[in-house]
Amino acid sequence: MQLPTFSDILAAHELIKSYIHRTPVLTSKSINALMGCELFFKCENFQKVGAFKFRGATNAVFSLSDTEAGSGVGTHSSGNHAAALALAARIRGIKAHIVMPSNAPDVKKIAVAGYGANITFCEPTLQAREETLKKLAEEIGLTIVHPYNNFKVICGQGTAALELLDEVKNLEIMLCPVGGGGLLSGTAISTKSILPSCKVMAAEPKNADDAYRSFRDGFIHPSIHPQTIADGLLTSLGELNFAVIRQYVDEILTVSEASIIASMRMIWERMKIIIEPSSAVPLAVIMENKDKFAGLKIGIILSGGNVDLARLPFQG
Amino acid sequence: MQLPTFSDILAAHELIKSYIHRTPVLTSKSINALMGCELFFKCENFQKVGAFKFRGATNAVFSLSDTEAGSGVGTHSSGNHAAALALAARIRGIKAHIVMPSNAPDVKKIAVAGYGANITFCEPTLQAREETLKKLAEEIGLTIVHPYNNFKVICGQGTAALELLDEVKNLEIMLCPVGGGGLLSGTAISTKSILPSCKVMAAEPKNADDAYRSFRDGFIHPSIHPQTIADGLLTSLGELNFAVIRQYVDEILTVSEASIIASMRMIWERMKIIIEPSSAVPLAVIMENKDKFAGLKIGIILSGGNVDLARLPFQG
Numbered sequence: 112m113q114l115p116t117f118s119d120i121l122a123a124h125e126l127i128k129s130y131i132h133r134t135p136v137l138t139s140k141s142i143n144a145l146m147g148c149e150l151f152f153k154c155e156n157f158q159k160v161g162a163f164k165f166r167g168a169t170n171a172v173f174s175l176s177d178t179e180a181g182s183g184v185g186t187h188s189s190g191n192h193a194a195a196l197a198l199a200a201r202i203r204g205i206k207a208h209i210v211m212p213s214n215a216p217d218v219k220k221i222a223v224a225g226y227g228a229n230i231t232f233c234e235p236t237l238q239a240r241e242e243t244l245k246k247l248a249e250e251i252g253l254t255i256v257h258p259y260n261n262f263k264v265i266c267g268q269g270t271a272a273l274e275l276l277d278e279v280k281n282l283e284i285m286l287c288p289v290g291g292g293g294l295l296s297g298t299a300i301s302t303k304s305i306l307p308s309c310k311v312m313a314a315e316p317k318n319a320d321d322a323y324r325s326f327r328d329g330f331i332h333p334s335i336h337p338q339t340i341a342d343g344l345l346t347s348l349g350e351l352n353f354a355v356i357r358q359y360v361d362e363i364l365t366v367s368e369a370s371i372i373a374s375m376r377m378i379w380e381r382m383k384i385i386i387e388p389s390s391a392v393p394l395a396v397i398m399e400n401k402d403k404f405a406g407l408k409i410g411i412i413l414s415g416g417n418v419d420l421a422r423l424p425f426q427g
Numbered sequence: 428m429q430l431p432t433f434s435d436i437l438a439a440h441e442l443i444k445s446y447i448h449r450t451p452v453l454t455s456k457s458i459n460a461l462m463g464c465e466l467f468f469k470c471e472n473f474q475k476v477g478a479f480k481f482r483g484a485t486n487a488v489f490s491l492s493d494t495e496a497g498s499g500v501g502t503h504s505s506g507n508h509a510a511a512l513a514l515a516a517r518i519r520g521i522k523a524h525i526v527m528p529s530n531a532p533d534v535k536k537i538a539v540a541g542y543g544a545n546i547t548f549c550e551p552t553l554q555a556r557e558e559t560l561k562k563l564a565e566e567i568g569l570t571i572v573h574p575y576n577n578f579k580v581i582c583g584q585g586t587a588a589l590e591l592l593d594e595v596k597n598l599e600i601m602l603c604p605v606g607g608g609g610l611l612s613g614t615a616i617s618t619k620s621i622l623p624s625c626k627v628m629a630a631e632p633k634n635a636d637d638a639y640r641s642f643r644d645g646f647i648h649p650s651i652h653p654q655t656i657a658d659g660l661l662t663s664l665g666e667l668n669f670a671v672i673r674q675y676v677d678e679i680l681t682v683s684e685a686s687i688i689a690s691m692r693m694i695w696e697r698m699k700i701i702i703e704p705s706s707a708v709p710l711a712v713i714m715e716n717k718d719k720f721a722g723l724k725i726g727i728i729l730s731g732g733n734v735d736l737a738r739l740p741f742q743g
Contacts, residue, residue: 135451156699376736383472383732385699416699420692420741 114355115266117304120297123170123266124273130169130202134158134271136278141381146397149408151282152378153275156386156416160194160226162343163271163294163414164258168195170267171256172203180205182252187233187240189215190343191415192258197226208253210244212236218419259293260349269297275410276305284404286393287412289313289322289363290344292352294414299359309410310361314396316341317365322348326356326363340368340424343389343414370395372424378413387418430671431582433620436613439486439582440589446485446518448474450587452594457697462713465724467598468694469591472702472732476510476542478659479587479610479730480574484511486583487572488519496521498568503549503556505531506659507731508574513542524569526560528552534735575609576665585613591726592621600720602709603728605629605638605679606660608668610730615675625726626677630712632657633681638664642672642679656684656740659705659730686711688740694729703734 134154143149155163172184183206186196193209200207207228211220212235223230233243248255256264271294272285285302289295299311315322319337325348334347348356375391377398378384390413397404450470459465471479488500499522502512509525516523523544527536528551540546549559564571572580587610588601601618605611615627631638635653641664650663664672691707693714694700706729713720 161699379701379736383477383701385695385701420695420739423736423739423741425736425739 112351112354113262114351114358115262115269115297115300117300119266120269120273120301123263124270126173127166127169127267127270130173130199131166131270132158133274136275137382137384139382142377142394145377146404147401148397148404148406150394151275151279151408151410152382153271153410153412154384155271156384156390156413158415160191160198161415161417162191162195163268163412164191164195165198166270167261167264167267167293167297168192168256169199169202171261171263172196172199172205174263175254179254182254183208184256185209185244185247185253186256186258187211187244188258189219191417193219193223193228194226196256197223197228201227208247208251210240210247212240257349259291259346260351262351264293265297265351265355267297268294269301271412272298272301272410273305275412276302279410281408282306282309282410283407284310284312284409286312286314286396286409288341288344288389288392288414289315290389291346292322292348292356294412295360296352296355298412299355303359311359312361312396313363314392315363315365316344316371316392317367319344320365323363323365325353326360329357339371341371341389341392343387344392364396364400366392366395366399370399374398376425385416385418386413387415388424390414390416428667428670429578430667430674431578431585431613431616433616435582436585436589436617439579440586442489443482443485443583443586446489446515447482447586449590450474452591453698453700455698458693458710461693462720463717464713464720464722466710467591467595467724467726468698469587469726469728470700471587472700472706472729474731476507476514477731477733478507478511479584479728480507480511481514482586483577483580483583483609483613484508484572485515485518487577487579488512488515488521490579491570495570498570499524500572501525501560501563501569502572502574503527503560504574505535507733509535509539509544510542512572513539513544517543524563524567526556526563528556573665575607575662576667578667580609581613581667581671583613584610585617587728588614588617588726589621591728592618595726597724598622598625598726599723600626600628600725602628602630602712602725604657604660604705604708604730605631606705607662608638608664608672610728611676612668612671614728615671619675627675628677628712629679630709631679631681632660632687632708633683635660636681638672639679639681641669642676645673655687657687657705657708659703660708680712680716682708682711682715686715690714692741701732701734702729703731704740706730706732
């Protein structure tokens with residue numbers, strides 16, 4: 112299995128940088144004071160389609176040859192990756208085919224359709240989604256772009272940490288959420304290549320701790336019936352992601368749902384920015400482990416800002 | 428009645444610029460596409476204490492002589508101005524006395540106390556608040572800083588438009604919300620002085636349209652029992668503010684509550700930033716009057732981002 116290298120990430124950045132937003136790095140004096148450390152938030156919630164996923168999807172789409180691109184791209188997803196792939200394809204002027212479960216929320220169907228993608232509905236099971244996509248791929252000849260277990264996607268996701276480390280020097284810890292491992296694997300390669308002394312840590316909900324257990328045990332545990340508000344972190348690790356993670360990641364820490372919600376609320380209230388629950392998991396890790404992080408200079412990737420405003424977890 | 432001039436605003440900016448944040452100007456391609464015009468949002472939701480009020484309060488506090496400052500400052504308010512005055516006073520190292528109704532929400536009491544202010548509670552009527560403050564002023568000799576009907580406060584508020592016009596050239600319209608008129612009067616002086624061709628418009632909730640009626644009729648209508656979600660815009664115009672508004676403002680437009688909520692939601696969802704309902708009123712005006720604003724280059728002051736997350740107006 113060929114793992115992406117730092118030069119692959121640099122090449123990805125060259126390829127995608129005119130299409131993506133160079134998102135801002137924000138700080139908050141009051142959160143620093145409350146946490147007792149110095150935090151630098153890379154705001155991928157301000158990325159196009161509202162999530163870092165646009166980086167990886169754009170790298171995958173623009174890495175295709177003209178012939179490959181002519182047959183389009185496809186994925187099965189109802190989340191940020193689907194929107195990201197749809198927009199990246201539209202920018203290149205090719206077709207994106209998105210397989211979605213029939214019960215996907217209307218707002219997601221509308222978002223993906225709004226980017227001009229073809230949507231194919233199927234039964235709401237993983238098996239139906241995979242089979243429907245595979246059938247489409249055989250019929251049309253499209254290139255399947257997996258949301259995270261994909262070389263080019265990993266390289267694209269690694270560009271967020273690349274920009275953060277370019278802007279903020281001497282970080283001691285790089286912290287990002289882990290679901291399938293696309294963001295974490297890209298982040299880990301960039302960070303260890305640019306600044307080997309910087310520890311790479313991942314944050315995961317306790318209620319979806321398959322990456323924590325996989326990292327500990329040395330093989331991939333599937334994510335079975337995870338119950339967490341961090342709906343971007345439900346999936347199992349990909350094989351390519353896991354190989355990178357084993358090589359480059361220092362530690363995976365898990366947190367409670369209550370801490371995730373408290374962290375999300377702190378970022379909304381203190382920074383006045385909207386992040387989705389998955390993005391709140393790294394700060395939640397710090398909230399639960401203040402001693403461990405005391406006095407350190409820490410980069411955090413805020414992965415996205417797509418949240419259903421009609422279903423927020425804040426109570427009085 | 429001496430009205431503030433542009434040179435007073437320039438002097439205010441010199442005085443306060445090292446204490447305030449120079450807030451960013453954000454744009455949104457998707458909102459521009461939906462509205463059919465080009466919008467530049469001056470993000471005072473990212474200002475210290477989460478609102479433009481910190482500009483005026485800081486100018487008032489730092490304009491005092493050492494002798495005046497020694498006796499402290501005071502106001503009656505439970506909102507953004509109270510927090511702003513408290514923080515400005517703390518930065519200067521003087522005492523702030525805030526008169527608050529006994530039924531003010533705990534979160535506001537805690538915020539003001541957190542900035543080190545003395546809080547005096549009183550009955551929850553305007554009369555009790557004014558009398559309590561007056562009594563305090565006589566006893567202690569403090570300087571009362573009115574939230575908007577105050578020369579120095581107006582000059583401070585005018586610095587937001589000053590920065591916006593410095594950053595974005597050739598705006599055709601400047602649009603801001605109007606409550607007591609502090610932000611609007613400062614904004615109007617800055618805008619008409621820097622760019623006389625730029626129209627200054629104010630946005631007001633239909634359910635609190637006292638400024639609209641005052642502007643139309645040429646005298647101040649009091650704001651009586653306004654019922655609007657835009658809780659920063661409940662107050663009547665100040666006399667000094669009204670004099671400036673009559674001289675410099677081109678038009679006041681009112682909007683429905685439904686449009687204010689839709690506008691707030693659009694900014695939260697598309698820009699991933701948190702604004703309070705009062706800040707959503709200008710975009711609501713554009714939503715209701717697309718033809719009027721079509722194709723124009725428009726500056727909008729987003730006045731603040733302090734909102735109770737446990738009581739949001741978004742439904743599914």
